[in-house]
Amino acid sequence: MHKITETVIEADPKLPVIRMARDFAATPEQLMRAHTDPELFAKWVGPDGLTTRIEHWDARSGGSWRYVAAQGDAEFGFHGSFHEVAPGRIVQTFTFEGEPEGVALETLWFDDLGDGRTRLRAQSLVDSFEGRDAWLRSGMETGVNEGYAKLERMIADGAV
Amino acid sequence: MHKITETVIEADPKLPVIRMARDFAATPEQLMRAHTDPELFAKWVGPDGLTTRIEHWDARSGGSWRYVAAQGDAEFGFHGSFHEVAPGRIVQTFTFEGEPEGVALETLWFDDLGDGRTRLRAQSLVDSFEGRDAWLRSGMETGVNEGYAKLERMIADGAV
Numbered sequence: 001m002h003k004i005t006e007t008v009i010e011a012d013p014k015l016p017v018i019r020m021a022r023d024f025a026a027t028p029e030q031l032m033r034a035h036t037d038p039e040l041f042a043k044w045v046g047p048d049g050l051t052t053r054i055e056h057w058d059a060r061s062g063g064s065w066r067y068v069a070a071q072g073d074a075e076f077g078f079h080g081s082f083h084e085v086a087p088g089r090i091v092q093t094f095t096f097e098g099e100p101e102g103v104a105l106e107t108l109w110f111d112d113l114g115d116g117r118t119r120l121r122a123q124s125l126v127d128s129f130e131g132r133d134a135w136l137r138s139g140m141e142t143g144v145n146e147g148y149a150k151l152e153r154m155i156a157d158g159a160v
Numbered sequence: 161m162h163k164i165t166e167t168v169i170e171a172d173p174k175l176p177v178i179r180m181a182r183d184f185a186a187t188p189e190q191l192m193r194a195h196t197d198p199e200l201f202a203k204w205v206g207p208d209g210l211t212t213r214i215e216h217w218d219a220r221s222g223g224s225w226r227y228v229a230a231q232g233d234a235e236f237g238f239h240g241s242f243h244e245v246a247p248g249r250i251v252q253t254f255t256f257e258g259e260p261e262g263v264a265l266e267t268l269w270f271d272d273l274g275d276g277r278t279r280l281r282a283q284s285l286v287d288s289f290e291g292r293d294a295w296l297r298s299g300m301e302t303g304v305n306e307g308y309a310k311l312e313r314m315i316a317d318g319a320v
Contacts, residue, residue: 015176017287062216062224062241081222081241083253083263091263093243093253103243103251105265105285125265127177127285 004119007145009136016132020122022148026155028088028110028118034151034160035059035090035108042067043159044151047143050076060085065092080106094124102131120148164279167305169296176292180282182308186315188248188270188278194311194320195219195250195268202227203319204311207303210236220245225252240266254284262291280308 007022024031034040036059042052046069055066059082066079077097083105084091090108104124111119126132154160167182184191194200196219202212206229215226219242226239237257243265244251250268264284271279286292314320 014289015287056222062239064222064241079222081224081243081253083241083255091253093241093251093265095243103265103267105253105263105287107263107287123287125285125287127175127265127267127283129174 007141007148009141009144011132011136016126016129018124018132018136020124020144021119023113023117023119024148024152024155025116026118026160027116028112030155030160031110031118031120032087032090034154036085040154040160044154045069045147047139047146048150058082102126104135167301167308169301169304171292171296176286176289178284178292178296180284180304181279183273183277183279184308184312184315185276186278186320187276188272190315190320191270191278191280192247192250194314196245200314200320204314205229205307207306208310218242262286264295 004021004023007020010019011017012019026034034044038054038057038059042054045052050069050071053068053070055068056079057065059065061082061084063085064079064081066077069076069078079095079097080093082090082092088110092106094104094106095102104126106125107123109121111121113119126135151160164181164183167180170179171177172179186194194204198214198217198219202214205212210229210231213228213230215228217225219225221242221244223242223245224240225242226237229236229238239255239257240253242250242252248270252266254264254266255262264286266285267283269281271281273279286295311320
């Protein structure tokens with residue numbers, strides 16, 4: 001298995017799915033903490049220049065979440081439910097409140113690569129190819145890459 | 161729009177989706193109640209011969225649910241999260257605990273047809289065509305049809 005140091009973002013040709021993968025110099029438990037501890041999560045999620053404010057956070061199976069990303073006066077709300085929070089896997093719903101009809105089903109896997117490294121794999125499933133492709137064209141790649149770069153620095157600094 | 165008196169169950173040819181539709185002699189509010197009130201829901205969901213026991217039920221956006229369907233000593237558990245419970249639409253996750261890795265994203269719409277009639281439309285989205293087709297072959301059609309027939313009788317009896 002070769003190392004994935006930049007985020008790989010792929011659209012499935014046959015399913016309305018986006019897949020992402022990236023390796024981190026962290027254990028699965030550290031990555032799980034970075035995704036479930038609200039204070040840690042707010043520090044790295046999203047593109048540079050936006051500040052994340054957690055409005056609601058209950059990171060357990062059956063819980064739910066909401067946060068607002070702000071840049072000056074502009075605010076963008078996101079919310080969803082945690083279907084499953086278990087060692088190695090998080091399954092959650094995801095709605096960007098600017099498009100309240102849209103709901104994605106997201107799955108995150110934390111694959112132990114040994115030697116303190118973990119591969120984060122993420123899958124986002126929606127109910128149309130048009131919606132999936134519009135999301136890919138929206139600039140989500142920048143947010144994902146800048147967010148994971150922040151997480152990488154936090155890991156290197158011992159903050160996770 | 162013609163009447164849909166039997167349940168229409170369709171597999172989308174291009175998306176890993178099952179769609180269902182059926183008309184009921186009830187208002188959208190009555191159908192919403194039949195899907196959100198745990199005592200009502202337990203009385204109609206699932207095939208004849210199984211008894212539904214609600215284990216957890218919090219039918220609001222961000223809530224979650226779990227129930228067990230029992231026939232003699234055989235028990236089948238199901239659980240999920242309510243992503244959205246709003247007038248006209250419910251969005252929820254769904255896992256059959258016999259296949260704990262599988263998660264469907266379900267959307268229900270209650271379309272007012274006027275004259276006290278409502279079209280229930282339901283969509284179930286999964287992340288593979290194989291999983292979708294196995295679910296279709298599992299006999300879910302019987303459970304859906306027998307369940308909706310029970311709901312129809314409850315509506316006729318004034319129980320909803």
